[in-house]
Amino acid sequence: MPGPVRLVASDIDGTILTSSGLIRPRVIEALHSARDAGMALVFVTGRPTRWLGPIEEQIGHAGMVICSNGSVLYDMEARRIVSAQTIPAAAARAVAERLRSEFTELGFGLETLDGYRVDPVYSRNFPPGVKCRVGQIDELLADSPRIVKMLARWTGDGDEFLTRARQMLTDLVTPTHSSPREALLEMSPLGVDKAHALAGYAKTLGLSADETIAFGDMPNDIEMLRWAGRGYAMAGGHPEAISAAPGLAPPIDEDGVAQVLEGLLAENVG
Numbered sequence: 242m243p244g245p246v247r248l249v250a251s252d253i254d255g256t257i258l259t260s261s262g263l264i265r266p267r268v269i270e271a272l273h274s275a276r277d278a279g280m281a282l283v284f285v286t287g288r289p290t291r292w293l294g295p296i297e298e299q300i301g302h303a304g305m306v307i308c309s310n311g312s313v314l315y316d317m318e319a320r321r322i323v324s325a326q327t328i329p330a331a332a333a334r335a336v337a338e339r340l341r342s343e344f345t346e347l348g349f350g351l352e353t354l355d356g357y358r359v360d361p362v363y364s365r366n367f368p369p370g371v372k373c374r375v376g377q378i379d380e381l382l383a384d385s386p387r388i389v390k391m392l393a394r395w396t397g398d399g400d401e402f403l404t405r406a407r408q409m410l411t412d413l414v415t416p417t418h419s420s421p422r423e424a425l426l427e428m429s430p431l432g433v434d435k436a437h438a439l440a441g442y443a444k445t446l447g448l449s450a451d452e453t454i455a456f457g458d459m460p461n462d463i464e465m466l467r468w469a470g471r472g473y474a475m476a477g478g479h480p481e482a483i484s485a486a487p488g489l490a491p492p493i494d495e496d497g498v499a500q501v502l503e504g505l506l507a508e509n510v511g
Contacts, residue, residue, distance in 0.1 A: 243451045243470030246505055249275050250439050250465065252457040253286045253296060254419065256475055257498055264299045271499035272300060274506055281446055283307060285435045287419045287427055287461050289352050289390070290315045290322065309352055310417060310429045310461050311438030312389035325354060326430045328388040332413045336428060337378045339409050340393055344402075349378045350392035358386065363394055395424040402426055403460065417461040421479070427461060436464035454505065456490060456498050458482055473501055 249272070251257055257264050257272075276282050284296055285307040293315070296302040303318040314323040333351070340347055348363030357373040358381040364373065374381065391414065395402050402424040406416040414428040435457075443453055455462075455469035458478030466472030466486040474486035475497050483489060490497035 244449075245452065245509070246280060246454045246471065247452040248281045248283065248443055248446065248448050248454070249502070250283050250285050250453055250455040250469065251498060252435075252459070252462050252465075253284055253288060255421070255458040255478065255493060256456050256462075257493070258295050259493055262295065264295060265496055265499075267496040267499040269300055271496075271502040271506075275502050278506055278509065281448070283439070283442060285311075285439055285455070285457075285462075285465060287390075289313075289357075291357075293317065305442065307435065307438045307442060309390040310415075310419075310427055311433045311435045312429050314438065314442060322354070325387070325389055326433050327354070328391055328414060328428070328430045330382045330385040330388070332431070333388055333391050334379070334382055336391060336393075336410055336413050339413075340406070340426075343405065343409065344395050344397075346396045348394040349381075350394070351381055351386060351388050352390040352392070354387040354389060363392070389429075391428040393426040393428070395426070397424050399424040419459040419461040421459070434464045435462060436468035439465055440468060454501075456501070457486075458493070473497075 257268050283305050287310045290308050306315045308315050313325045316323050349360045350363045351358040359373050359375055360378050364375050399418050403418045406426050410416050414431055415434050416426055416428050418427055450468050451470040453469040454471040455465050456473050457466050458475040460479055460481050462482055463485040472486045473488040473490040474482040475490050475493055477492040490501045
């Protein structure tokens with residue numbers, strides 16, 4: 242049996258952040274209550290560091306965030322990257338070559354420590370004002386950028402894309418996906434995922450998996466949900482995440498994370 246919970250780890254999109262871009266008041270209150278009860282709080286997300294506004298503005302989080310599916314540990318208060326793991330340019334180039342041999346109409350993006358880089362296909366439907374460097378993938382890789390996440394967008398089915406990519410790329414990167422609406426492949430450095438990063442962060446706090454509760458809703462959360470002593474997938478989340486997680490939280494629209502944390506806090510008081 243897991244021990245007392247001392248670390249709360251939560252995904253953001255689809256877990257606490259609704260499709261309207263809001264974190265519901267009950268969830269915010271439950272997260273604050275967990276923190277006030279002495280639990281450490283860390284968010285574990287596929288988002289890059291530049292997209293952390295919701296947890297800062299709505300929750301007031303000033304602690305650590307694990308970004309880019311485990312590649313980056315970011316200190317919100319200091320506004321600095323504590324550590325980062327990167328994909329070698331040669332590996333990224335090989336990824337592009339392999340995917341292009343099997344898929345058409347692909348667009349590629351690179352999240353780097355020096356900015357966002359995309360090819361013309363990937364940026365085709367960008368809204369005005371997106372700050373990025375646009376070029377062909379070989380050009381974007383020419384200066385060996387420090388890549389924390391590689392992205393590939395396809396016109397087909399997202400689950401099919403991930404299944405086939407896993408078979409093709411497991412010696413180069415860690416592929417996953419987190420978008421319920423499009424075939425967007427997200428690739429981290431080889432061996433890096435949310436569980437790997439969360440385990441490392443927990444160790445710095447002197448904490449173990451048995452002392453951790455984790456919440457998520459998509460395939461990129463699976464390893465984290467399995468690693469944590471108490472892993473909860475969100476009802477209504479991706480079937481793979483629900484199948485992999487030991488626990489099932491109510492859906493996001495019913496404040497699922499809050500309901501689980503409230504029950505946990507009540508147990509601790511009891």
